[in-house]
Amino acid sequence: MKVFRLACLATLMAFSYKTIAQKADPLTFNGAQATEKMYRAIYQLNSEEEKKIKSTLKNIQNALDDPRLKGKLQIELIVHGSGVALYMNNGPYQAELRALLDNGVILAQCENTLRERKIGKDQLWPFVSFAPSANGELIIRQAEGWAYIHP
Template sequence: MAPSLSAIAQKADPPVFNVARATKKMYKAIYQLNSDDDKKIKATLKNIQNALDDPRLKGKIQIELIVHGGGVALYMKDGPYQAELEALLNKGVILAQCENTLRERKIGKQQLWPFVSFVPSANGELIIRQADGWAYIHP
């Protein structure tokens, strides 16, 4: 009589886990934010900070945060995120805003922090960065 599947599963050794190693000289990641929800904004900022703090990636990562749609709230001067944005900027994170969103929402560039960069479209930026090998992250 053949052993049951549960008997085989109990005898099998658990798979060996090997943590990913950062063997490349440089890694690139683009994070997308298209929500004005404070929890999503904070989660995105935290995710970026976690990547920057990962000891495997120290000095080996370039990050861009592309914002569009409701995410424009992150970059508004009247918003509460200036300190977090400046901290990321000081760590080399590119902070980019979709110009389509600004036109559609009738928001002037002067309403955003002066350290924000602009791209014609967030979708175009995502397409180009991914084609160039950037990891795409949408928390």
């Protein structure tokens, strides 16, 4: 009898939750509320395609510009594989990268990529930081609770 009552109660709770969720008015929704003291996100870039690079940089800037996250956001951009094109010091992205850096974004490059592609650190912008591996960085950051974004 006790099991039956628990099952009935669980069914009633699930039905009530679904009914409440269905009654939410999408016209009054204003987005999630930023109630935490700090939010952390790691963005991954592994493409040299200009469209993908620009999209990633724009996504990061959009997060930085979100008024709910002002003063509450830490971002890291980890680059590996073909994405190394973003950090090459002969590339066109210095101004965008400097703007992100000025906003506290960590700009990190995978050292495995440099080794595999025989690229020297001196070929990258001097403000780029390094991580032993992008995959390791992603694993560690996610375990620390960072949001993972791969635009």
